[in-house]
Amino acid sequence: MKALMFGWEFPPHILGGLGTASYGLTRGMSLQPDMDITFVLPKPWGDEDQSFLHIIGACNVPIVWRDVDWNYVNDRIGSKMHPDEYYQLRNGIKYDFHRIWTNDLGCIDFSGRYPDNLLEEISNYEAVASVIAHSRDFDVIHAHDWLTYPAGRFAKQISGKPLVIHVHATDYDRSRGQVNPDVYRIEKEGMDSADHIITVSNLTRNTVIEKYHQHPDKVTTIHNAVEPLEFINELHKSERKDKVVTFLGRITMQKGPEYFVEVASRVLQHTDGVRFVMAGSGDMMDKMIRLVAQRGMADKFHFTGFLKGRGVYEMLAESDVYMMPSVSEPFGISPLEAMQCGTPSIISKQSGCAEILDHAIKTDYWDIAAMADYIHAIVKYPAMYEALRKNGLEEVNAITWEIAGQKVRKIYDMVCGR
């Protein structure tokens, strides 16, 4: 089974949860012996782990025919792609894309991020998909998140191979209901033309069925999982007088940071020996800093700014409680990561991961009193902390990508009619 996957992020250079999920899923699927995955990325950095899949950088795929010699190609992109592959892909150019600006190799420069001209980048990605679809052989197309749906659709049109789209989030989650019509159009078209839709939670599945009018039979939930942490033994929790409650993630509307601040204010009114940390950055950060000042608790409430790589896990391991009051979270991998570090998690019922976790505390994102109460309980009653920690570790270690990968494989087999 050869799968052609379109993605947008891949570790180690990631901006959100999409990259982590793509990595985990492909890694889990690669454990199946007959699985061959080609993963297309807008802009790989060259340090991605390619031991279990093959990565094609869209920025190295020619879409306009240029007559360049082997050595020149090798000089330019040899570290990221073999020149022979470049020539093979060049044979797939069947359309005229001269309207798009290309470089000396006939390739597009992708930012690989989420720039202001995102829609343009998405359509450029579509052009690259056509070249790949014409030049390579595969059985199934798998597109991760709305940015890659157009590419997946185009590849399906060209090759006639079945398309599976993987909904990691919808615009309803990102915008609290105020959807962007352009994004909605792209999402809807992608879902309409897909042979099967995979969602990361039942919450997202319901959105896809209700808001995007998809037939329930076409939509399957496959929950995300977590990779075991390699450096878990190097993480430690230092002795500290005060307990630490952490919010970690983008400080945006979707994540409900203002609820975290309100909860902190409620807890601090009645409890000593607790500190609150808001790690991450985002468009609501300044507002949150002001809110903390207004509540008069800046001495107990701290901002760390954006954390990267191991810093994230170190922060989680140092915390006594991890909190994710997301207003709408398609899945939300970070509570699972917190639990891996042995930190009890409080998550909102509006998070997809709540569907698979028993030993995390679940409340409504607006229920400030309940969240404050749980924080107090975990901080003040040691048995609560210990039980959540122990049972949480046990639970999260049983959630593996290998099982998720097998479920994806079943869907491949189904759409391929095997």
Added chain:
Amino acid sequence: MKTINFIFRVHQRSNLKRYRFFEIGNDHYYADDYADEAAVRQVTDQCYLEANRTLLEMIRSSNGKFKVSFAISGLALEQFERYAPEVIESFQELAKTGSVEFLATPNAHSLASIYDEDEFVIQTKLQTNKIKQLFGKMPTVYANTALVYSDEIGESIAKMGYKTIMIEGAKHIMGWKSPHYVYNHAYNNKVKLLVRDNKLSDDINYRFSQWNWNEYPLTAEKFIGWIKMTPPEDDFFNIFLGYEALGVLNNKNSGIFEFFKALPYHAIEQGVGFSTPGESAAKSKPIDTISVLHPMSWADEEKDLSAWCGNELQNEALNKLYSISKRVHLCSDLLLKMDWQRLQDTSHFFFMTTKHYSNGMIYAEAIPYESPYDAFMNYMNVLSDFMERVNAQYPSSIENEELNALLQTIYNQEQEITDLETKLEACKEKTVKRVLKPKEEKVPMKKKITATVVKK
């Protein structure tokens, strides 16, 4: 003759309201009256009244040959008094027939027998006095909460003067022994043990309305037939159920009441009698001893205490609770004592179990909390407030020993006062007799005596 002992446990759990941590220190009312009342009303309508009526009718129509026993917790009686006094009346009517025995059980349906022997004694007194007051008879047979029993508990029950104890027929204790005999306590041969037949009990309790059970439907004839079929030496069949088995666990439409109504007829026809644990114990001879080193109960498959103290949450809550029991005993505040009873209800700890997370428990649906953690948090918040109230009376800064010493002094002084008072009374009588002046004034005596003692 084969005899059946029907024993029903009656308990109404005390519900705690949602108690947030910022209420600690401000709000000292913990009960969820609405939930309490709703639950009592529901069970009253579905079970207690109808079941009592059925049993009464059975006793009357069989000329008192049908007999039945109850182990009613004090908390349940308290709740009936508040929300459903007619239930008490209907129990009283049953009591009047003389075919009903009431058993002794801890007042709060608690685990005091495991954690605090003094409390266990206090609770037993509370409950038995209540039973005496309402139904006119002092219980003589002991049925601990969920039939929790070990040799040690048996010993403390015997110390309270009970000669008969109901125990669970747990497989790991009984082995090849049959529950249909009377046994002795491991080393106190004055104490008799009656063993619950958990197979027959569960047949009625859990399987009666299960249509996929291979014996479904269970009829009175079949049931009595099973008892009849046992070896001729098997005499006692102790069927011990939660009373909710009639009407709640098996609803009215399942035919449970008709099943019971038909029992006496078939029993008499096949020569099977009915009796109460007290009577059975009186006329029987123990054939062997049973030794139970670790506490067992009738709960779950494990028949141990893991339903209430199986995980760290439950252990923490129980240990914290009983860590203050000595101090609560010293308090005289009535409200505090009432709350103390309610906080010991085993249901609080049952809600904290993580067991039903993996295996679908039969009661899992009845849990009013979202998760064991939720249950633990709410309970601990309430307990924190309660402990603050206790500490306010007896500050935790004073060590238990010191406090004990102080209290011992007070107690001794009290003792001395009463001693002296009796002496004085005697002297006074003597004087009265000698001087023959019956109209001597009495009033200032006490004051004087107190004054002398204080000087000492």
